[in-house]
Amino acid sequence: MGQRTETGIKGFDRLVQGGFPEGFTVLITGTPGTGKTLFALEYLYNGAKRHRQKSMLITLEQSLDDIRTQAKGIGMDLETLEKKGMLTLMHIPANALAPHTIDDIKKEMRKRKIKRLVIDSLSTLAINAPIYTPIKDITLRDIMNYKAFFSPPILGDFVVKRFIYGFLEDLKSMRCTTLVTSEAPENGSYLSRDTISEFLCDGVLQLTFESMGGQFSRSLIVRKMRGTDNDEDVHPLEISSKGLKLHDVK
Template sequence: MKTKFPIHTTLSADAIKVLERYEKELGAKNIVLEKALLNLDTTRFKAKLDTQNIDKLIKRINTGIPGLDDFLEGGFPKGFAVIVTGPPGTGKTTFSMQYLMEGVKKGERCIFFSFEERAQQLVQHFARFGWDVGKYIDDGYLEIFGISMLTSEEMIEIIDSHKPERIVFDSLNVFTAPGDFRTSTAWRGLHKLLKKNMITSLLVTEKAHGIEKKEFDDFDFLGDGVIFLDFIQTNDIDTTPMPVMAVQKMRATRVDHTPQPFRFTSSGIAKYRALNIPSQVLQQRIEKRRAERLGSSSSDEV
């Protein structure tokens, strides 16, 4: 028996079903084809998700910051773009380097794109903490691009060639203005590649205000997670500001948003939440700082 559709047909199974349905309903072939083509034109844009085969378990990437993974259910979700932000000098670049070093030690390929520091300066920064970056660069696990004047297209080519699992962009404020970030076609192409290849990236940004101010920019809204680094005074006796870190946002993760203290050491950022300071004490200090700054602003206006 001769089949209705030859084995060599270029029509997909979906297309055949549409043709058969309209042929049965309408009969006239020209109308059938017109309706079928219109139907195919709309259905081809529908997302086809095989929900049965989607991995329900979220894979986590170790951050390299001792203690932080415990607050993130095991680390950053793989493929996330995490914003690392805060005022100048709060350890954002150190945090990012430590994150990459965790990757290369595990045999993962990593890239550091800096838009404001020379590669030699970055290598010296790494070396300060005893990290032998030269070895990882020579072995092909780490690439560092300093004061990058690369276009987004060139960065896409580098990523396609190197096939990294971790990337740091430092700092995005130099790459693009916050207001243009989410609508930038250049960034959207780069962001699409990161998501497609499940590359877990840190996007370093700058804030002109401290952690006490509830103000967010377009970088924060686009990121899958936001980690804020700052210095605050934690008690009345010792007035020396202490470094703190707050996970302000992390999709698909239960987090404690309260800022927690950490320490800088000769080997990088030491244990997260290293000091036994109650969360409410830190929160009170932040509220006090916010009130002081608001009072200062009011007196300046007068």
């Protein structure tokens, strides 16, 4: 395994032999409020500030002011890094998604030589896949290979899955280390709603927010990290005005 991309999040990198393997796409999944966005922001912030890696956030969920305020709450000043050109924040509201959106993102990444990327969330980007997938690109053979009846919901599902597959392939060719967030279903046997990104991504981090002895607490578990002898324990996750911190299980 080549170089490691340190997240700089306290207590995390030692769980994955020093960081994400360079060029990986890692999925961070969890129900709302588990800390996915904050984890992703700290990953970019540390990369831009300490490692001088050009970093970019693509958010489909929140306004940029919202993101900057949220970051400030855990002690990170994003604006200084933005002004230095080390960090780029891009908000694409779901109603502004267009057939050229994916190409626009790729163009920006190449232009700015982005080394660390976050997509928040892959779930929202992916459910809109029909927008970026012209119908002429879907061949009868694709549908036959899918071994399913040709009905609108199934076709929609097929388009989403094929989009995710292609998008993750594209990221791989751009050689940046990417963290994608995904809304986890509240229950069920899959980690992501689309049911395939956890298989396609190189790594999966699962965040939870559960009641333990009457008190709610957050935790993180590394579910998958290819090529890595990763830690397999559940680690309590603390969020404070000083940032994120992973603790050891007592």
